[in-house]
Amino acid sequence: MRPLRESTGAPPRLSGRPATRRTPVLIEALAYLGGVVVLVGAMLVMAQYWPDLGTVTRLVIVATTALALLAAGQLIPARADAVTLRLRAILWFLSTAAGAAFWALLGHEALHWPTLDTALLTGVATALYAAGLWAAKPTALQQFATFVGTLIAAGTAGAHLHGAAWPGIAIWVVSAAWLAAGRAGLFAAKRLTQGIAAAGLVFGAMFTMPEDAAIVFSLVTTIGLICAGVLWREIVVVIVGAIGLVQILPVAVTTWFSGRAAAPLALVFGGGLLVVAAVVLARRNAGKHAADELSIDPERYDAVVFGLDCVVSDTAATRRLIERLDAGQVDRAVISADRDCAGLLEAAGLADTFQIRIDRVTWTDLRLPGPPDPAGYLLAARRLGVRPRRTVVVESSPAGIAASRAGGFGLTIGLDLTGHPQDLQAAGATTVVNNLDDLPVPSELVSVH
Structure with a gap:
């Protein structure tokens, strides 16, 4: 909880466009740049x-690096701000990469295993390690590392089978399982899961080429992803499928057709399909955008x-x-002009739920005008380091x-606690709900437990 500022004897002048968020972003960028320079x-x-x-010295150096990065991320408090949480995710991602290097060195230099066996060991160990970190603190980087580890393990396991297409088939099957899990909402980042799984499907399908059946399989995969993305209204899936189609079409044309017109016709077909997909997706998204404007996205x-x-x-x-909201890393503040928030939040078991409190003590010390003057709400946004237009207000009073x-x-949501929603609407509420469970938060950002 940030300390309240001391009274200056005059009401503060609060701008509607606080710029405190830009400075932490610049500091974060400088920190990452410095880290890259040190790493290089x-x-x-x-x-x-x-x-x-020697081999033992190399293994010790790499293992120590992985453990040091893991410990550094673990030292970051659970209720840190978004910048610090991103730093932990990056530290753990680098720890996963160092761990993968350790297992690769162990298999190749210490155990003298064949390349495929070393790759299988690296993939399985990396997937398990990344999955453990992902389970502890779900982030996009940990999910991506887990996915890559599973693909490496699947591809190398398939390579142990007889047949050149098995590595690609194994990657495709694992990616399809991830896509199904993402569509079912089993993972926190539904959109990310669908995007990386779609990329895995395209990569796996292309890995089975250049046999004729594999080319057909790859074309079906990419076109299927484009159609599925249109039906699901997921532009990332459409883009991944389109990129794959652009890569596969020239191979198909060169293999199956000859003549000067073959390649241009293939491009016309592929481009026409993408235009149709874009038009259909735009029409399907028209209603979705209207609903998203009223959600805490x-x-x-x-x-x-x-x-x-x-x-x-x-x-x-x-x-x-x-x-x-935690799943989307959305910060929170609580506000009351005439009551002490701390005692009521403590009694409700919500004392550590909000990063900022603006209550009667703050109003008195800073001599803030009460609602409907926005001074207290602007102060809450300023202390959170966000701009009002990127902030949602949930209030129960006109x-x-x-x-x-x-x-x-940016969005004003009324919570009707009195049975008179028309009063909140008349005061200017963008939408009115009867319960906090009714507050719309995009489902792809919410974990399913």
């Missing part, structure tokens, strides 16, 4: 001395400011909503709704 320097140093090191909003009554009226629903509208917040 370390690699250059190691390149000079690596050939002179982490791609559109960085934070939610809640009125105190909204979160203490139904604590079970509040916890469920917070879990959904005065709070009016303050949100006056402050230029």
Whole structure:
């Protein structure tokens, strides 16, 4: 919890466009740039001395690096801000990469295994290690590392079978399983799962070529992904399928047809299919965009400011909503102009749920005007480091709704606790719900437990 500022004796002047988020982003970018420079320097140093090191020394260096990165990520607190959480994800991703290097060195240099056996060991070990980190702290990087590990394991396992197409078939089957799990909502990042699984399907199908049956299989896979993406309204799946189709069509034309017109006709067919897919997708998305404008979409909003009554009226629903917001890394603040938030939140078991509290003490110390003046809400956004237009306000009072509208917040949601939703609508609520469970959060960003 950030400390409240001391009173300056005059009401603060709050801008509707706080710029505090830009500075942490610049600091984060500088930190990553410095890390890359250090990494490149370390690699250059190691390149000079690596050939002179023994196998055991190499294994110790790589294992120590992996464990140090793991420990550094583990030291980051669970309730850190989004920038720090991204840093942990990157540290653990690098730890996974170092772990993969360890298993590759172990199999190749220490155990002197064949290349395929070493690759299988590396893939299985990497998938298990990344999956453990992903289960502990679900992030996109850990999910991607787990997926890559499973593909390496599947491909090398298929390579142990007789037949050149088996590695590609194994990769395709594993990717199809990931896609099915993503569509079923078994993973937190549904859209990411579908995107990487679609890429795995294309890669696996292309890995079976250049036999005629494999070319047909690859064309069916890519066209199927384009059609599925249109039906699901998932542009990422459509793009992945389109990229695969562009890669496979020239091979199919060269193999099956001859003549000057073959290649241009193939391009016309592929381009026409993509145009049709784009038109259909645009029409299907027309209604979806209207609904998304009324949802707490982490791609559109960085934070939610809640009125105190909204979160203490139904604590079970509040916890469920917070879990959904956590999945999208959406920050939260709670606000009340005339009551002490700390005591009520403590009694409701929600003391550690909100990063920022703006309550009666803050209003008194800073001499803030009360709602419908937006000063308190703008202060909450400023302390969260977000802009009002990228912030959602959830309020149960007409005065709070009016303050949100006056402050230029991106979305104003009314929570009807009195049975008079028309009062909230008249005050300017964009939409009114009867329960926090009714607050729309995109399903692809929510874990299914």
